[in-house]
Amino acid sequence: MKILLAESFDASLAEKLRAYGEVTQNLADAATAEVVIVRSKVKVDKAFIDAAPNLKLAIRGGVGMDNIDKAYAESKNILVRNTPKASSIAVAELAFALMIALPNHLTAAHRSMVEGKWLKKELERTELYGKTLGVIGCGRIGQQLAKRAQAFGMLVHGYDPGVTESDYMQMEKDLQTLLGKCDYLSLHLPLNDSTRGLFNAELIAKTKTGVYIINTGRGKTIVEEDMVQALQSGKVAGYATDVYYSDPPTGSPLLSAPNVLLTPHLGAASKENMQRIGYDILELLDNYKSGRL
Ligand code: NAD
Numbered sequence: 001m002k003i004l005l006a007e008s009f010d011a012s013l014a015e016k017l018r019a020y021g022e023v024t025q026n027l028a029d030a031a032t033a034e035v036v037i038v039r040s041k042v043k044v045d046k047a048f049i050d051a052a053p054n055l056k057l058a059i060r061g062g063v064g065m066d067n068i069d070k071a072y073a074e075s076k077n078i079l080v081r082n083t084p085k086a087s088s089i090a091v092a093e094l095a096f097a098l099m100i101a102l103p104n105h106l107t108a109a110h111r112s113m114v115e116g117k118w119l120k121k122e123l124e125r126t127e128l129y130g131k132t133l134g135v136i137g138c139g140r141i142g143q144q145l146a147k148r149a150q151a152f153g154m155l156v157h158g159y160d161p162g163v164t165e166s167d168y169m170q171m172e173k174d175l176q177t178l179l180g181k182c183d184y185l186s187l188h189l190p191l192n193d194s195t196r197g198l199f200n201a202e203l204i205a206k207t208k209t210g211v212y213i214i215n216t217g218r219g220k221t222i223v224e225e226d227m228v229q230a231l232q233s234g235k236v237a238g239y240a241t242d243v244y245y246s247d248p249p250t251g252s253p254l255l256s257a258p259n260v261l262l263t264p265h266l267g268a269a270s271k272e273n274m275q276r277i278g279y280d281i282l283e284l285l286d287n288y289k290s291g292r293l
Contacts, residue, residue: 056078092144138163212238
């Protein structure tokens, strides 16, 4: 079996995959590959699939499957799998890091120091302790974020039509109720018909003035122009995001907006998570080889 390892994972993965067959990292080998393994850059779209007539299994090392045309792949009898459990801690830790950085003005503080300024009075910090956090999308990552926020003494509420109870947050029945009470909102939404463009001007208007918003879910769940306007008016005090309309976000209005903190889609990219994703990929291949997938 030929395995196309189309993107970079943990350095040891290619060697471990050799136990299952011939491993190639050359995209031109898609034409003869039986298995393709991608992260988020390589698109397993209609064109890719049509050019890969031997393909039987497409693995997305990660959570969201936006870069795989699942319906088309399945119509060609190609199995499509991901590694949904591996990344929860890595992404929750990044979301938490962003949530700490915003009210502590960490990027402005650092920049001012490098520029030879001493803004001790100007950079007034606020604490997370005692503040209300709203977690929107309370799946694996949202739960991990909520658990960490509890440890910081935050009051944690959640909204997710698919989750009624949580050990770490009080679940709200509707999004509007949640929005009105939160000092922080952390978005952990997949991109689907119910979430695309959800955070538009109308929804942002329902948040508390001065809210901080953190997005490690998907960029297209917010309307960037509306977010920029809300940042300019002060309705939103800060927006920290790891996710964009496109990677990289060339031409995005966020790049020049005030009070933003931007990271280059680093959520899943911890060293430990790359190893966990590698284990999960090997498990998928075990199951594929033994017909249990
Ligand atoms: P998950 O499937 O465990 O949780 C997603 C939750 O969102 C589900 O419980 C679902 O019911 C809920 N949801 C769906 N539509 C909703 C809506 N309209 N309103 C509120 N909740 C809604 O997934 P997860 O592992 O927690 O990952 C969440 C998302 O994070 C992924 O879909 C992916 O887009 C993103 N992600 C980003 C990175 C990164 O590098 N930044 C890495 C991994 C995952």
